[in-house]
Amino acid sequence: MPTPMPTPMPTPIPIDLDTWPRRESFDHYRHRVPCTYAMTVELEVTAFVAALRTSTRKTYPAQIWAIANVVNRHPEFRMTLTDDGAPATWPVVHPAFTVFNPERETFAAVSAPYDADFARFHETAVEVLADAAAATEMFPQGGLPANGFDVSSIPWASFTGFTLQIDGGTNHFAPIFALGRYVERDGRTFLPFAVQIHHASADGFHTARLIGELEQLFADPSWVDA
Template sequence: MTILNTNSMPIDQTTWSRRDYFYYFTKMMPTGFTLNVDIDVTATKEWLAARDLKFNAAYLYLVSKVIAQTPEFRIGRTEKGQLIRYEVLHPSYSVMHTDDHSISSLWTAYDPDFQQFHRNYLADLATYGDQRTPMPKAPQSGNVYMIGSIPWTHFTSYTPLPFTPLNTYFPIIQAGKYELEAKRWQMPLSVTIHHAVADGYHVSQFLEQVQLAFDHPEVWLAS
């Protein structure tokens, strides 16, 4: 069983290296941006198939594990407005009901052990997956981020459009349909982030680590 990790540390904005950038990109020129790339998922897809494990669970886990190593992606706020950095983020994702194509939003507690996370994921699907409501499993913490998949479309661009003010500065991650190209499985991946907390360099480093994770499932999923 996973103990829900809600650990966080306050950010001292008087010494924070991004203090001026945070002010600029939230007050003077509020800005976010999206990067879209193709990720080679061949090694992970084959590794999972040989073990009869779910690809979506591995996708959620690997992205969450890389986020746990990316401090710029884990910044939120308290109710009093204090900026904080969480230790981990828990993935919130959609499941589709095949009969009417409606969706429900679930979340699964992140666990550093993939096998435990896989069990958590399957348990959440079994408990909440057939409930026809937007959010059958209520969030129990503030450190839940949006990560999704559109497995029917291999897109070249995906940009979410929030219509309410942000309460956190977490990334929004979206994957698309993986397709076979030159004997390699390529999956489109979109990352949207607020410029107040991250620049193109940080997102590029994040994407590089995600590719590394998918290239080496024997290390990232078996450890």
């Protein structure tokens, strides 16, 4: 079984409420109208898929790294609360992701520390996925990091909409991502991609920017074999 992540737990950085432009928005969606929202799009991944076909690198770790790279660029997707309930951001967040055991038809949830160097992240993630492939526990590493966010893959189906109904979800600030089966259309490849986020963390502008930057990463996949 994969061992727990060796990375030390960082300390959340409190947000300066006096200078924070989204203070009023945070208070509104945190206390007056607490809500999450979801957005589902098709990302064009034609160049990304072509690059992986000629590479020894694997698709799922590459997808996870691309998401983690963009998530770590923006504080609104690294949000949490301090012990006294004040908004804060993690210095870095790590992807947690699902691994399917086809014999049992169950999933395990594991994590790999984010590394800005894709090659290093890929090496670690491939090992974690291999170790968890036959896991019989849901959390074979013993738990997931507090400074984490979730990625799930549903490669058996494409979808045009995806939402999670989370009990107490208005206290969950980390983004949640879901990936579907590739869609081929007019010689182009598309990836169903869903993101769910607390409205106190991010507005539609921020989520649209994340989606746009992710699509740019997939459009120029020179990093796949860097």
